[in-house]
Structures are given as structure tokens and as C-alpha cells.
Amino acid sequence: MMxxxxxFIDVDFSKDPHFxxxxxxxxxxxxLGMQExxxxxxxxxxxxxxxxxxxxxxxxxxxxxxxxxxxxxLREGSCVGNAETAMQMILQALQFGLDNVILLSxxxxxxxxxxxxNSGANxxxxxxxxxxxxQLPLDTPENRAKFGSMVMPATxxxxxxxxxxxxxxxxxxTAKSLVVKNIAQMNTCLLNKHPVQVxxxxxxxTYVKVFLKNGKRNYLxxxxxxxxxxxxxxxxxxxxVDSVSTGLQSSRWAYTTTxxxxxxxxxx
Amino acid sequence: xxxxxxxxxxxxxxxxxxxxxxxxxxxxxxxxxxxxxxLTPADLDTVRAIVKEEVAKVIPPPAPVDxxxxxxxxxxxxxxxxxxLPGEMFExxxxxxxxxxxxxxxSSFKPYESGSVIVFSSPVAGSFDFELMGHSDSxxxxxxxxxxxxxxxPPTPVPVPPAPVTGPFSLFVIYDSNKQTPEVxxxxxxxxxxxxxxxxxxxxxxxxxxxxxxxxxxxxKLGISGVADIPFLAVIDKSGKVVSRTQLTAPYSATAFLDxxxxxxx
Numbered sequence: 001m002m003x004x005x006x007x008f009i010d011v012d013f014s015k016d017p018h019f020x021x022x023x024x025x026x027x028x029x030x031x032l033g034m035q036e037x038x039x040x041x042x043x044x045x046x047x048x049x050x051x052x053x054x055x056x057x058x059x060x061x062x063x064x065x066x067x068x069x070x071x072x073x074l075r076e077g078s079c080v081g082n083a084e085t086a087m088q089m090i091l092q093a094l095q096f097g098l099d100n101v102i103l104l105s106x107x108x109x110x111x112x113x114x115x116x117x118n119s120g121a122n123x124x125x126x127x128x129x130x131x132x133x134x135q136l137p138l139d140t141p142e143n144r145a146k147f148g149s150m151v152m153p154a155t156x157x158x159x160x161x162x163x164x165x166x167x168x169x170x171x172x173x174t175a176k177s178l179v180v181k182n183i184a185q186m187n188t189c190l191l192n193k194h195p196v197q198v199x200x201x202x203x204x205x206t207y208v209k210v211f212l213k214n215g216k217r218n219y220l221x222x223x224x225x226x227x228x229x230x231x232x233x234x235x236x237x238x239x240x241v242d243s244v245s246t247g248l249q250s251s252r253w254a255y256t257t258t259x260x261x262x263x264x265x266x267x268x
Numbered sequence: 269x270x271x272x273x274x275x276x277x278x279x280x281x282x283x284x285x286x287x288x289x290x291x292x293x294x295x296x297x298x299x300x301x302x303x304x305x306x307l308t309p310a311d312l313d314t315v316r317a318i319v320k321e322e323v324a325k326v327i328p329p330p331a332p333v334d335x336x337x338x339x340x341x342x343x344x345x346x347x348x349x350x351x352x353l354p355g356e357m358f359e360x361x362x363x364x365x366x367x368x369x370x371x372x373x374x375s376s377f378k379p380y381e382s383g384s385v386i387v388f389s390s391p392v393a394g395s396f397d398f399e400l401m402g403h404s405d406s407x408x409x410x411x412x413x414x415x416x417x418x419x420x421x422p423p424t425p426v427p428v429p430p431a432p433v434t435g436p437f438s439l440f441v442i443y444d445s446n447k448q449t450p451e452v453x454x455x456x457x458x459x460x461x462x463x464x465x466x467x468x469x470x471x472x473x474x475x476x477x478x479x480x481x482x483x484x485x486x487x488x489k490l491g492i493s494g495v496a497d498i499p500f501l502a503v504i505d506k507s508g509k510v511v512s513r514t515q516l517t518a519p520y521s522a523t524a525f526l527d528x529x530x531x532x533x534x
Binding site for chain 2: 040041044052055056059060061062063065066093094095096097098099100175176191192193194233234258259261262264
């Protein structure tokens with residue numbers, strides 16, 4: 001698909017009927033001491049980025065291939081929970097394989113960080129909750145067979161947590177997350193195949209790839225609006241694209257996860 | 269005086285023997301023509317000593333007499349070589365007073381037996397025992413002789429080629445996720461969702477990327493320890509055995525990775 005011909009570039013979320021709330025303002029000083037991506041990974045010099053992008057595309061693409069499931073938040077303001085859920089499943093696919101990805105319940109994350117179905121949430125709180133509490137598997141027959149009643153639906157803020165849910169949720173925690181604070185760090189993340197959860201215009205999405213369009217950098221993200229957007233990887237829909245200027249806006253405060261714990265309960 | 273007696277010669281000697289045998293006072297029988305000498309009892313003692321000495325020179329002492337042989341005492345002996353070469357024929361003989369004998373041997377090579385003689389040959393080295401049994405009227409006994417053929421050499425183990433290691437395998441890339449690069453990420457995508465994934469799936473292999481700083485407990489359960497050679501590929505077979513461990517070196521690519529998998533048998 002020719003990206004310039006479709007309507008999913010630089011979507012103005014605030015004007016979209018799916019508009020929901022997502023705030024990226026760090027929660028007070030909670031994350032002031034948190035490591036930045038550039039503290040751990042060598043930031044790729046900007047002069048090398050386009051060449052690496054070309055190599056990536058010649059090799060077949062980026063982390064869009066790790067997407068196994070397109071989330072749908074419906075009319076709830078749970079975008080932050082959905083974007084975090086998408087990122088965690090991408091990491092599962094990277095570490096354990098697409099066949100071993102456990103579909104996760106986005107509402108089990110959002111309920112920890114939002115105050116109501118449409119309150120929206122802070123992206124930084126998702127980083128915190130995913131590292132310290134985790135989330136439950138999605139309510140599917142396969143997951144019920146594995147986790148019994150310790151599952152939750154994708155949506156439904158009023159759905160109560162099952163009793164004792166945290167014991168299962170901790171199997172689906174992030175193990176390593178890092179803050180992204182500029183476009184250079186974000187480009188490095190994406191070229192290293194680390195997804196980035198961002199928030200812009202009140203909506204939170206997960207960037208999966210930086211690529212070139214007409215010689216200019218663009219950012220492919222996975223949304224949580226079901227059969228919305230363009231195809232990518234193995235999925236027939238679900239993706240949107242941000243231009244470099246919108247990407248720059250998104251990169252001012254974001255975070256990435258580079259490792260998740262072993263959901264089979266064997267994690268350290 | 270003693271010398272005078274010795275000068276008397278052999279004729280006198282014979283007379284002296286008789287004198288010695290007969291006792292004193294036989295000097296009247298002195299040889300004809302000899303000077304007559306009257307012997308005192310002391311002289312007779314001297315003569316007796318001389319005669320005894322001279323007789324001892326002429327008549328050898330009686331040979332020691334064998335102790336009487338007990339006809340009922342059983343004798344058993346095997347004579348023959350103690351060693352032989354592989355393939356060499358040798359014989360063992362029974363030396364015995366037993367009227368009946370019997371040979372016994374435990375070798376898988378049967379000796380040729382002919383009465384008191386057996387003939388044996390072994391094509392292989394080893395130690396062979398031969399037992400000879402016999403009896404007298406009052407007892408039964410046996411003796412055993414061991415013949416060493418060649419130098420016993422422990423059998424050379426026949427090299428058995430290792431059973432070919434075949435999949436499907438559980439593949440584990442053990443790596444420091446803090447050192448992930450675009451190259452590593454691209455390799456992972458290929459192995460997860462592109463041509464590399466197709467190959468792994470066709471062989472039934474599974475693949476995981478584990479960081480010891482996060483998945484130490486899992487690695488311990490898998491029997492994968494040590495991080496000195498990180499990053500490396502650990503290949504585990506169906507029985508749970510780590511069949512290979514190979515360090516991964518740059519440049520990282522799905523092609524190079526799959527070559528390692530194929531070398532491991534997958």
C-alpha cells in the first residue's frame with residue numbers, strides 16, 4: 001500500500017471519533033532517577049539511521065512482525081493500558097516466539113492506572129504498574145485452560161478483578177523498561193527492535209518501526225482500535241503512521257520495554 | 269713311632285686290619301720277613317686309628333639309603349611350558365603314580381588329550397588353567413598348571429560412532445539484552461516471522477531469547493549455566509540434554525544462525 005494514499009498518516013487523534021485520553025506527563029518525581037534508553041544502549045548516530053532503515057527494509061521490516069493480535073479498546077479511554085499490553089505482547093513474541101504469546105487483557109492494566117472507564121491514564125503509571133504488578137491474560141478458551149478464572153476481558157472497566165489475581169498477574173510483568181526522551185533515542189529503540197509506547201494528542205499508541213517514505217522518516221505504530229488503519233507484518237489492519245514531526249512530538253517522553261518475565265512462572 | 273708303622277707297607281696293613289679286628293696280642297702274625305716288633309696296648313690304639321683312616325680311603329662310605337617309599341602315597345605333577353605364543357602348540361604331561369588320571373580345562377578352545385599328555389593351542393592371548401586329577405588307594409588329589417598365552421591385552425573397544433543427533437530441538441539464544449543491536453533485532457525478526465521462522469517450524473524447532481539477568485531461574489532449570497561465552501546458542505534435544513553450545517559472533521544473521529542449528533543436527 002502506498003502510504004501517501006491512505007488517511008492514516010499523522011492522524012489527529014483529538015479530532016478522531018475514537019478520541020480517548022492518554023497523558024504522558026511523568027508522575028511527579030517517581031521516574032526522575034529512572035534510566036534512559038541512551039544510558040544503556042549506545043544511541044545510533046543520526047547519520048547512520050537512514051542506512052540502517054534501508055537495511056531493515058531490505059531484510060523484511062521491523063517489529064510489526066511481532067504483532068499477533070490487534071487490540072480494540074472500543075469506547076473506553078483505556079489507550080494507555082492497550083498500548084502497554086501491545087508492547088508486552090511484542091516482547092513475548094521476540095523472546096518466546098509468536099506461537100507462545102499469551103494474549104493479555106488490556107483492561108486488567110487500565111483498571112490499575114485509570115480512575116474510570118474514560119478517565120484516561122498516565123503512560124508513566126503504565127510503566128510502573130507493568131513492572132511491579134503485571135496484568136492478567138485475556139479471557140479466551142486457551143487462556144482459561146491454562147490460567148483458570150485468572151483471566152479478564154479486553155474491555156469493561158467495571159469488571160472486577162478475580163480474587164487472587166495478582167499471583168497470576170505477576171507472571172506478566174515487564175522486567176526491563178527504559179525512558180525515552182528524544183528522537184535519537186527513539187530511533188535507536190526502533191532500529192534495535194524495541195517498541196516504544198508514546199502518548200500524543202491525548203492518545204497512547206505503540207511505535208514499532210521507523211521507516212523512510214519519499215526519503216523522509218516515518219513511524220509505524222500499532223493502534224488499539226480494532227480493524228482500523230493499514231496492514232503491516234502479519235496483520236491485515238491496525239497500524240497507523242506518524243511523520244517525523246509528529247514522531248518528534250511523541251519522543252519527548254516515552255518508554256520502551258526490552259524484557260518481560262517468563263510467563264510460564266519460571267522467571268527469576 | 270707312627271711313621272714307623274706307616275713304613276711297614278701294605279702287607280703290614282692287611283695284617284693290621286686283622287689285628288684291629290681281632291684285638292691285641294696278634295702281633296705273632298706279622299708278615300713274613302718283617303722286623304718283629306712288640307706292640308703295646310697304646311701302639312695298638314694308634315694302629316687302629318691309622319687303619320681306620322686308611323680303610324676309609326679305600327672303601328667309600330655307604331650311600332645314603334632312600335627312605336622307604338609308601339606305595340599308597342599319591343604323586344601328581346604337570347610338566348610343560350608356563351608360557352606360549354598365540355597359535356603356538358604346546359603339550360603338558362602328567363607325571364604321576366596314579367593309575368587313572370583325568371584332565372580338566374575351562375578354555376573355550378578344547379585341548380587334544382591322549383592319556384597322560386594333552387596338546388593345546390590358543391589363537392588368542394590369555395591365561396589358561398589345566399587341572400590334573402588322580403588318585404591312589406587312599407586319596408584323591410588334583411594339581412593345576414597355568415599357561416599364559418601371549419600377553420593378555422584388554423580388548424580394544426570398537427569405536428562406535430555417536431548416534432546422530434536429530435531434532436526437533438529447543439533452541440535458546442542466551443544473550444545480554446542490554447547489548448541488543450539492529451543486527452540482532454533483525455536476526456530475531458527473521459527467525460521469528462520470516463524465512464528463518466519457516467525453516468525452524470519445518471523442523472519442529474522452538475526458539476527463545478533469554479537474558480540471564482532476567483531468566484536465571486529458567487536457565488537453571490534448563491541446565492544452562494555460565495555466561496562467559498555470552499551470547500551463545502544452546503541446543504537442547506527432546507530428552508532435555510544440552511547437545512551443543514556455540515558462541516554467537518558478529519556479524520549476526522539468520523543465515524549464520526541457521527547454519528549453526530544445522531551443524532548441531534537440525
